[in-house]
Amino acid sequence: MKKLLTCLIVAMISFPAFAGDHSSVEAEIREVAEAFNTAYATNDIETYFAFYTGDAVLYFYGARQPVAAYREEWTAAIKAGGGVEKNEESDLQVQVMPGGDVAIATYFVDNRSRAPDGEVTTAKAFETDVWQKIDGEWLIVNMHYSEIAPE
Numbered sequence: 001m002k003k004l005l006t007c008l009i010v011a012m013i014s015f016p017a018f019a020g021d022h023s024s025v026e027a028e029i030r031e032v033a034e035a036f037n038t039a040y041a042t043n044d045i046e047t048y049f050a051f052y053t054g055d056a057v058l059y060f061y062g063a064r065q066p067v068a069a070y071r072e073e074w075t076a077a078i079k080a081g082g083g084v085e086k087n088e089e090s091d092l093q094v095q096v097m098p099g100g101d102v103a104i105a106t107y108f109v110d111n112r113s114r115a116p117d118g119e120v121t122t123a124k125a126f127e128t129d130v131w132q133k134i135d136g137e138w139l140i141v142n143m144h145y146s147e148i149a150p151e
Contacts, residue, residue, distance in 0.1 A: 025100045052067050053132075057142045081114075087111050088109070089109050091108050106127070109127050110122075
């Protein structure tokens with residue numbers, strides 16, 4: 001019984017060591033999330049889409065969409081005169097997974113976009129981005145964007 005209790009205590013003491021200090025990872029995610037959202041807000045297509053893996057799972061406007069289809073649609077809209085006029089994020093929360101190579105960033109978005117025909121729409125939304133460090137680079141492997149209904 002004494003051996004079992006000793007093993008249990010040693011195991012419990014070592015759990016925090018597995019968790020590690022992820023403050024540097026959180027800072028990295030905050031930095032890449034800001035760069036990602038800045039690229040979107042400034043209609044910088046190349047930079048914006050460089051943050052996604054080619055097989056990332058994207059969910060917005062009620063459906064999953066492949067990155068390639070989203071890129072094609074967004075590029076066409078910008079070339080036709082559409083684009084983002086405002087994309088401000090707030091209340092960024094970062095959760096780092098054990099191991100430190102996956103993190104989840106969640107935040108609110110205040111967006112104003114212009115359609116190619118000139119129509120301007122505004123939206124408030126909640127976004128979740130799952131970031132994974134791949135070959136030393138943080139990339140989005142999953143993104144979920146949900147608009148919040150006006151009150």
